[in-house]
Amino acid sequence: MWKTAEYTGWGRFYRAKGELARPERASALDRIAGEAPCPAIGQRRSYSDGCLNTRGRAIATDRLDRMLGFDEETGVLDVEAGCRLSEILRFFAPRGWLPTVLPGTGFATVGGAIGMDVHGKNHHHVGSFGQHVTGLTLHHPDGRREVLPGDPLFAATIGGMGQTGPIGSARLQMQPVKGPVMMVTERRVPDLDSYLELFDTTEATYTVGWIDATATGGNLGRGIFEEGETGAGLVPPAKRGKRIPMDAPNFALSGPVVRGFNAAYYRRIPDRGRTVVKPLEDFFFPLDKIFDWNRLYGKRGFHQFQCVVPLAARDVLREMLTKVSASGLASPLAVLKRMGPGRAGMMSFPTEGYTLAVDFPARDQAAEMIRRLIAMATEAGGRVYLAKDAFATAAQMDAMYPERADWAALCNGLDPDHAYETDLIRRLDLRAER
Amino acid sequence: MTDATTETWLILGATSSMARALARKLAERGAGLLLAGRDMDDLQATAADCSFHNASWAEAIRFDARDPESFGPIVDRMQAETGTLNVAVFVGSMPPQEEIDAQPEMIDGVVSDSFTGPARLVHALAPLLEARGSGTIVGVGSVAGDRGRVGNYVYGAAKAGFHTYMSGLRNRLTRSGAHAVTVKPGFVDTAMTWGLDGMFLVAPPDAVADAILTAERKRKNVIYTPFFWRYIMMIIRAVPEPIFKKLSI
Numbered sequence: 001m002w003k004t005a006e007y008t009g010w011g012r013f014y015r016a017k018g019e020l021a022r023p024e025r026a027s028a029l030d031r032i033a034g035e036a037p038c039p040a041i042g043q044r045r046s047y048s049d050g051c052l053n054t055r056g057r058a059i060a061t062d063r064l065d066r067m068l069g070f071d072e073e074t075g076v077l078d079v080e081a082g083c084r085l086s087e088i089l090r091f092f093a094p095r096g097w098l099p100t101v102l103p104g105t106g107f108a109t110v111g112g113a114i115g116m117d118v119h120g121k122n123h124h125h126v127g128s129f130g131q132h133v134t135g136l137t138l139h140h141p142d143g144r145r146e147v148l149p150g151d152p153l154f155a156a157t158i159g160g161m162g163q164t165g166p167i168g169s170a171r172l173q174m175q176p177v178k179g180p181v182m183m184v185t186e187r188r189v190p191d192l193d194s195y196l197e198l199f200d201t202t203e204a205t206y207t208v209g210w211i212d213a214t215a216t217g218g219n220l221g222r223g224i225f226e227e228g229e230t231g232a233g234l235v236p237p238a239k240r241g242k243r244i245p246m247d248a249p250n251f252a253l254s255g256p257v258v259r260g261f262n263a264a265y266y267r268r269i270p271d272r273g274r275t276v277v278k279p280l281e282d283f284f285f286p287l288d289k290i291f292d293w294n295r296l297y298g299k300r301g302f303h304q305f306q307c308v309v310p311l312a313a314r315d316v317l318r319e320m321l322t323k324v325s326a327s328g329l330a331s332p333l334a335v336l337k338r339m340g341p342g343r344a345g346m347m348s349f350p351t352e353g354y355t356l357a358v359d360f361p362a363r364d365q366a367a368e369m370i371r372r373l374i375a376m377a378t379e380a381g382g383r384v385y386l387a388k389d390a391f392a393t394a395a396q397m398d399a400m401y402p403e404r405a406d407w408a409a410l411c412n413g414l415d416p417d418h419a420y421e422t423d424l425i426r427r428l429d430l431r432a433e434r
Numbered sequence: 435m436t437d438a439t440t441e442t443w444l445i446l447g448a449t450s451s452m453a454r455a456l457a458r459k460l461a462e463r464g465a466g467l468l469l470a471g472r473d474m475d476d477l478q479a480t481a482a483d484c485s486f487h488n489a490s491w492a493e494a495i496r497f498d499a500r501d502p503e504s505f506g507p508i509v510d511r512m513q514a515e516t517g518t519l520n521v522a523v524f525v526g527s528m529p530p531q532e533e534i535d536a537q538p539e540m541i542d543g544v545v546s547d548s549f550t551g552p553a554r555l556v557h558a559l560a561p562l563l564e565a566r567g568s569g570t571i572v573g574v575g576s577v578a579g580d581r582g583r584v585g586n587y588v589y590g591a592a593k594a595g596f597h598t599y600m601s602g603l604r605n606r607l608t609r610s611g612a613h614a615v616t617v618k619p620g621f622v623d624t625a626m627t628w629g630l631d632g633m634f635l636v637a638p639p640d641a642v643a644d645a646i647l648t649a650e651r652k653r654k655n656v657i658y659t660p661f662f663w664r665y666i667m668m669i670i671r672a673v674p675e676p677i678f679k680k681l682s683i
Contacts, residue, residue: 003629024451024625025476063451063625066483080479091486 001032002057009052010045010294012301013362013390016052016423024063026080026139026168032059033139033166037419040166042082042109046116046387047304049423050161058422059166061111067091068169075174076134081111081167086285088172093280097174098230100132104335106285111167116387117159117348119339121206121228121284126175127342128350130158136170140414144168149344156410159345161386163411163420163431179232182206182283187273188266192221192318196354199338205229206283208337212262213321213330213358214255221321223336224269228283241288244295252296253361255328262332297361302331303390305370306357308339308349309382316380317354320373324358329366333359346403346410347430349385357388367391386424394429408433440490440517442466444508444559446497446552447524449476451624452574455643456522461489466515470497470508471525499525499551500543509558519562522572522646523552528589528626541588548592553599560607567611570650573600574617577658580667584682604655615649616656617642620663635660 002019021036023029032038038057051058061082069078075097079088086106088099103118112118117130126132136157138145147154157164185204189195195209204227211223251257287293294302309316324330334357341352360366371391374384383400384392398404408431411420418431425431443460445453448469457467461484469477469484469492477494484492495511498504512519526548534540556571563569578586579593597616604614621627621636637660645659658664673681 001629022625022628024454025449025473026479027473027476028625066479067486068479068482070486091488 007044007052008301009048009050011047011303011362011388011390012294012297012299013303014049014052014423016049016054018053018055019057020060021057022060022063026064029059029061029064029139029166029168030144034141034143037141037165037415037417039162039420039422040081040111041162042112043084043107045105045108045112048388048390049427050116050387051112052423053421054423056421061109061166064168065109075176077172077174078169079110079172080169081109081114083110084108085110085113086281086288089280089284092174093177093180096176098177098280099129100126100173100175101129102284103129104285104287106281106288110170110172114158114167114170115160115162116385117343117345117350118387119342119350121208121337123342123350124207124338124340125205127340128159128344128348130344130348131342132173133158133344134171134173137168138165139168140165152410153414155344155346156407157345159343159348159386160407160411161347161424161430162422163407163425164414165420177280178230180280181231181233182228182278182280183231183233183275184278184283185227185273185275186269187225188269188271189221189223189225191218192321195221195223195225195336196314196317196338198225199336199354202227208335210265211321211334211336211356212266213324213334214259214262214328216322216325220318220325221336222266223334224266230280231277233277242290244290244292246295247299248296250298250300250361252298253331258330258332259328265332297331297359301362302359303362303366303370304333304357304359304388305373306355306385306388307373307377307382308351308353308355308385309377309380310351310353311338313353313380313382316376316382317356320356320376323369323372327365327369329360329363329369331359331361333357346407347386347401349383349387351383353382389424389428392428394432397428397430398434404430405433440466440515441520442468442512442515442517443520443522444468444470444512445522445524446470446555447526448480448494449473450524450626451639452619452622452642453522453524454480455639456524456646457484457489457492458487459643459647461485461487461492464488464490466490466517467492468495468508468511469493470495472496472498497525497555499547502551502554505555505558508555509562512559513562519559519566519569520571520650521556521559521569522574523556524574525552526574526576526589526593528578528586531584531586531588534588544588545592545595548589549596549599553596556603560603560612563607563612564610569612570653571600571603571607571612571614572617572646572650573597573603573614574619574646575600577618577620577663577667580618581670581678601656613650613653615646615654617646617649618656618658618663618667620658620660620666635662
């Protein structure tokens with residue numbers, strides 16, 4: 001039933017070796033949950049150590065991936081926790097329904113999306129993933145437990161990084177979709193102020209911005225702003241996925257290469273902007289077509305820093321971008337977005353403000369840079385995302401997540417032996433009652 | 435009564451991951467699915483999932499290889515369907531050889547699960563395929579059935595019996611236009627092999643399902659999956675018995 005394996009998160013920086021179980025049926029999950037309680041992990045698409053349990057055990061949910069029922073009247077889908085969001089999109093978009101919230105990768109599982117209370121490009125309108133969960137089933141040592149919104153255990157589970165026990169299945173409120181394609185308007189944005197202005201005034205359902213984290217001076221914060229609306233129309237043929245055949249050499253993402261790539265990427269969009277029709281997958285999950293793009297960062301792996309800062313902290317955002325671009329450490333992957341206030345859990349990341357995500361190849365200088373950025377976010381009253389954090393401190397967590405102590409007390413009451421702890425929880429001492 | 439445009443598949447042992455992978459692929463091409471096994475909750479979950487994957491219909495039905503009483507309703511249900519009838523057999527059990535050595539009465543169960551139970555049901559279904567002059571019976575055996583080894587020879591012997599049954603069935607069905615495919619998987623990434631020592635070149639269940647569908651389409655007789663197991667087993671079968679008996683592979 002247990003297999004010793006070495007595994008990593010998506011960033012491949014932290015690594016774990018431990019025993020994994022992989023139940024194929026809900027009854028097998030019951031048995032494991034009773035005999036050997038331990039954290040559940042999905043597709044390990046979170047970047048850091050939230051999906052790792054070094055020297056301990058974990059339950060891989062990838063074979064619990066079935067869609068169990070759908071109510072055409074209410075649009076509620078009952079689905080197993082290991083089901084990937086891309087599968088739901090693939091089979092439900094043609095029927096006129098979409099998961100209300102979709103994160104940037106369709107490889108994420110339902111369980112992971114709940115445990116991290118993920119957000120999408122429509123967060124400013126509909127809030128976080130957990131706000132559209134109408135119920136979930138936890139598998140505890142003493143049996144299954146149905147948890148509904150309003151229960152304190154619900155708020156501890158959404159965004160709770162698996163600390164309330166394995167999720168077996170969940171009920172998701174889907175939303176009707178106008179058609180199987182996305183109309184996307186893309187335009188160049190010359191600098192940070194124009195960018196934030198666009199985010200503050202847009203009325204589009206879906207918005208996201210790629211940002212050139214290598215641009216300096218007057219170009220600081222330039223990028224490409226995307227607005228999307230679902231629609232009906234001809235679906236362009238889906239392109240086949242590609243694989244990265246090997247770990248890339250270290251120079252692949254060196255400063256000059258990235259600067260050159262970013263400049264070309266920026267100019268790809270005509271000066272006056274353009275509107276294109278894309279398959280939904282291409283808009284929601286732009287990188288999923290390159291199955292293992294994390295290998296582009298080479299053997300040492302990479303980090304993704306993501307923070308959200310309050311709307312009033314525009315200057316902090318500018319300062320962060322100045323530091324990042326001056327360092328020459330950033331990769332082409334950097335994203336800016338305005339978030340609404342929507343969140344569903346005590347440890348949920350989303351809060352109203354601007355969120356910035358930047359990838360860095362894992363190097364010592366990048367770690368120092370990220371530590372500085374975390375400190376700046378903390379000081380500005382913002383927070384970093386547990387699905388991505390690699391370097392925050394326990395004290396910073398307390399400042400960023402005001403409900404942490406209450407959440408820890410609830411988890412500890414439920415799991416006094418700390419059986420559900422992962423490397424992330426121990427690194428940040430998140431379940432300490434202080 | 436025969437409608438050539440519809441296909442119905444009975445999947446025996448539909449709780450296994452290989453069977454689930456095949457069921458999903460059949461669902462995507464619009465087949466009707468009768469999912470048979472013991473864990474009804476799990477079968478119902480797979481049936482629901484298959485209907486979201488575009489199956490024309492999917493139902494769970496109880497099947498216990500050791501309980502012939504469960505066979506009749508399955509035959510009746512299949513008979514009621516129009517179109518091409520097909521069967522895929524995924525059942526079998528492989529308890530650790532040491533447990534069998536301690537309790538030899540376990541042999542009966544292994545043989546029922548892996549050979550006689552499914553053979554008896556398939557035998558009742560074969561006339562339906564013959565009458566319609568179409569359809570395929572896919573029998574999933576194992577490379578373990580190709581030669582008895584110290585590690586799992588009771589399971590291997592049951593599968594060898596099943597292989598021989600499938601070979602005779604193919605000989606019979608071909609006269610009517612129906613067909614039988616013997617599938618011999620090597621190591622497949624299932625709950626049965628999860629965490630076992632000595633696994634190599636482990637194939638995902640999806641790959642096995644693809645190989646089965648290709649074999650069905652091309653009316654292959656015996657396939658190894660992944661294909662290279664044919665050559666591995668050719669070598670293993672060629673080792674002379676005086677040497678083989680001293681090996682522990």
